[in-house]
Amino acid sequence: MTDNIQDESLDLLESLKEQLREHELDAMLIPHDDEYLSGDLTPDCERIATLTGFTGSAGYVCVSISQKEEFPVEISSRKDEHEMLTIDRAQAVFVDGRYKVQVKEQVDGSVYNSFNFAEVKPADWLVAVLPKKARVGVDLRCISFQYYKQLKKDLELSGIELVALEENLLDLVWKDRPGAVCSPVEIFPDEFNGCPSLQKRKNLARSLRDRGLDATIISRPETVCWLLNIRGRDRECLPVINCRLVAYANEAVEWYLNLDHLSDEVQASLEDHVGHIDIFPEAGFDDVLDRLSNASCKVYVDSRSTNAHIFQALESKGAQVVEGMGLCELPMATKNxxxxxxxxxxxxxxxxxxxxxxxxxxxxxxxxxxxxxxxxxxxxxxxxxxxxxxxxxxxxxxxxxxxxxxxxxxxxxxxxxxxxxxxxxxxxxxxxxxxxxxxxxxxxxxxxxxxxxxxxxxxxxxxxxxxxxxxxxxxxxxxxxxxxxxxxxxxxxxxxxxxxxxxxxxxxxxxxxxxxxxxxxxxxxxxxxxxxxxxxxxxxxxxxxxxxxxxxxxxxxxxxxxxxxxxxxxxxxxxxxxxxxxxxxxxxxxxxxxxxxxxxxxxxxxxxxxxxxxxxxxxxxxxxxxxxxxxxxxxxxxxxxx
CATH class of the missing domain: 3.90.230.10 (Creatinase/methionine aminopeptidase superfamily)
Known part of the structure; x- marks a missing residue:
């Protein structure tokens, strides 16, 4: 990093720590992914890169303001139980083996320790560093439910509370954060996709009925774009628009997106291309979670590609949540x-x-x-x-x-x-x-x-x-x-x-x-x-x-x-x-x-x-x-x- 960017990152780190104090937290876990759990980020979601300089496509950052009395501490490597690794920074970056060289090139080692997932997981670090009864904040919109459950379990075993944040604290202090990207919806013609959207949705509804389910939530933009046979330019090198969808066993579909994606011209041709679907502003997506819960619907959700906020909202309000691999994943993968x-x-x-x-x-x-x-x-x-x-x-x-x-x-x-x-x-x-x-x-x-x-x-x-x-x-x-x-x-x-x-x-x-x-x-x-x-x-x-x-x-x-x-x-x-x-x-x-x-x-x-x-x-x-x-x-x- 240049000196100017490094200074800005350090200022951002200090502002984030002040937010931790205001929210009575001892630490915060910052995942790389965005609310769609995508590793291909838009500029407004490049949180780890902005905070640390690390630009890889996967990882986590832990920031703490409370440490055990014996800090610095040593921690046993999961990769080699006889190897001891030293934690001597109040911040750490966690990456996989692809980035072991890159993270050392990009991240200031005087501010952050860096670890390979195979050696130290974020939960290991938090347990090693924090005192008992510590409180760790995390934005549930940016982690999968599968990971959230395991993290919560690992921390609670050591007397540490995982706190679901109502808003991302880093976003609150990120000055000059870029605006969200919103590109026009593009029709992906049937001559290229090989199966009309209406047929794909009929197949999906049949899968729901065969399993005795009422609905499924699809929160992965790639899957929604495949199902509707559309594309977009919200992300570089990934031709999608950011959106979510709820599909029902009766073949009804509710599509949630920023309505600025839809020009009058596109909207006129969209129904000819995909058939009738109900379109709603994505800002109201939590409303459908309430409706599904109040009706005690049996809702199918992929725990790997759906964020923990959605899961928690459904389960806490009475929906019957069934977990499994997304019903569109195999049809997407097995090309026609x-x-x-x-x-x-x-x-x-x-x-x-x-x-x-x-x-x-x-x-x-x-x-x-x-x-x-x-x-x-x-x-x-x-x-x-x-x-x-x-x-x-x-x-x-x-x-x-x-x-x-x-x-x-x-x-x-x-x-x-x-x-x-x-x-x-x-x-x-x-x-x-x-x-x-x-x-x-x-x-x-x-x-x-x-x-x-x-x-x-x-x-x-x-x-x-x-x-x-x-x-x-x-x-x-x-x-x-x-x-x-x-x-x-x-x-x-x-x-x-x-x-x-x-x-x-x-x-x-x-x-x-x-x-x-x-x-x-x-x-x-x-x-x-x-x-x-x-x-x-x-x-x-x-x-x-x-x-x-x-x-x-x-x-x-x-x-x-x-x-x-x-x-x-x-x-x-x-x-x-x-x-x-x-x-x-x-x-x-x-x-x-x-x-x-x-x-x-x-x-x-x-x-x-x-x-x-x-x-x-x-x-x-x-x-x-x-x-x-x-x-x-x-x-x-x-x-x-x-």
Missing amino acids: PTELAGEHKAHLKDGVAMCRFLAWLDDVTRPENITDVEAYLRRVEDLDEAVLAEKAEKFRKIEGDYIEPSFATISALGPNAAMCHYNHAEVAAPRKMGHDPLYLIDSGSQFMEGTTDITRTVLVGPGVTEQMQLMYTLVLKGHIALASTVFPRGTCGLQLDAIARRPLWSEGFDYEHGTGHGVGHVLGVHEGPHNISTRSSTVPLEVGMVTSIEPGYYEDNEYGIRLENLYEVCQCSQPGCQHMLCFEPLTLVPFDTRLIIREMLTPAERSWLNSYHQNVHTIIKNAATTMSDMEVSYLAEATAPV
């Missing part, structure tokens, strides 16, 4: 034929764009220039991470029906690639080319037809080491191992995750992020309920789901490697395995074979890689009629058999 066809079209466009980008980059950094260091440095002197990211998007923008990036591009040279979610726009100066042999670009697009996400690590300069090549090869072997796996129906991501890690594990290495995530259809690039991870990935993969496979390796302050494709879950066509499932690639971009230690690949791995590259070459060359001779030459060389 139109959506899948769109995903293939989107990935073809994205593949052409990325192949052209990598051809350009290869031309700038071709081997003879890397050998001639002076000539190489002259060619790259005006290039940095920002220029590279802009160049990649420029190639994508040429493709038809391009909307926007599907997330902020991770364009990372050398040590910056060791930060899994690095963003060059958040540093004082993007790193320039010429110092590092490796470049990692994790990027994606929102096209009208679908959503893409791809990561490649490529050779861009002199100085590549045998260790870098070893790690690249191990990561690639892990990617191939999982991508080529045939598995029975009912298999979940938790069961598959180790397959991608095994080559790294065999050499004593690992990575601290999930191996794969679901991807939405012109919605969130991270979409459940399925994922491939060591944690909370127990939803079986089904035909029609889209998932990433993205093992990696990160050497702190030196380099990072990640290789990511998107895959469609399909019924296997191998003889004798037609009852099984497999992964079919959507992504059509070469891996950098210059970084492979080829003798480490088994015949089966070579066969998979060569087959994948042949498919990339054939499809991209046939589709990209405007490719230059240089780009065609790159494609042929990059996809040559190993």
Whole structure:
């Protein structure tokens, strides 16, 4: 942080502590997420970033004004019970393994301790720091009911009270807080979505009746937009509007949103598109909670995607709350034929764009220039991470029906690639080319037809080491191992995750992020309920789901490697395995074979890689009629058999 921003953050921290004193609280827990429990925040909800400087997409902050007499204290690490960690600050930031480097870069260590969730949870910290009978405030609108219940239980066991706040105390002292974003509703045509909204809502009502339920609350904007076949621009890289919805077993629907989303023109075409629905101001959403409770309705709610305020309002007033995975989640995740066809079209466009980008980059950094260091440095002197990211998007923008990036591009040279979610726009100066042999670009697009996400690590300069090549090869072997796996129906991501890690594990290495995530259809690039991870990935993969496979390796302050494709879950066509499932690639971009230690690949791995590259070459060359001779030459060389 700059000195000015740091001073503002410290002033905000002191003002927040004064609010704690006024509300007779000893501490406050500040979650990263907003009231929709989204990690993709609008500027007015960037609370943790404003308070601490940490810009990651997940985390918590604890601020205390009361400590035990023996403070500072030591706390046992959950990751290694023999390791003791010191708490010597009255504030702490908690992140997952993706951000262990980034949090130390962005957060002032003289003000905040920082911890990995795997080592210390916020509840552990609060129990270690606070005296008995302490009171901890939390905004129930910004945490899930599932997390709230566990947090409350953990604190009460140690004699600490969790206090539900009527308003977010940080918001009260946040000067110059940005206004809420309110973009127009956009119709998402049936030619792209494959199933009219009316049919989706009939299916949802039938699910409610089959379960003996009266209604369900949907408070996740992505799900509401999917159900109504609409989109918007309230969030960067996530084409949604902020809204909630109540669907009833009798097929009635109540839609709650800021009415400024609806111009007269949009409202006129909306009913033709979605049929009749009742529209209400979102500010009155608590009124429907009262109505559902007063009528003792049986209400179905997803405890992972619904905030604790909604749950508490329903339960405290007499509604019968039934918890479970959202009834739209599996229908969203298992794409229909139109959506899948769109995903293939989107990935073809994205593949052409990325192949052209990598051809350009290869031309700038071709081997003879890397050998001639002076000539190489002259060619790259005006290039940095920002220029590279802009160049990649420029190639994508040429493709038809391009909307926007599907997330902020991770364009990372050398040590910056060791930060899994690095963003060059958040540093004082993007790193320039010429110092590092490796470049990692994790990027994606929102096209009208679908959503893409791809990561490649490529050779861009002199100085590549045998260790870098070893790690690249191990990561690639892990990617191939999982991508080529045939598995029975009912298999979940938790069961598959180790397959991608095994080559790294065999050499004593690992990575601290999930191996794969679901991807939405012109919605969130991270979409459940399925994922491939060591944690909370127990939803079986089904035909029609889209998932990433993205093992990696990160050497702190030196380099990072990640290789990511998107895959469609399909019924296997191998003889004798037609009852099984497999992964079919959507992504059509070469891996950098210059970084492979080829003798480490088994015949089966070579066969998979060569087959994948042949498919990339054939499809991209046939589709990209405007490719230059240089780009065609790159494609042929990059996809040559190993």
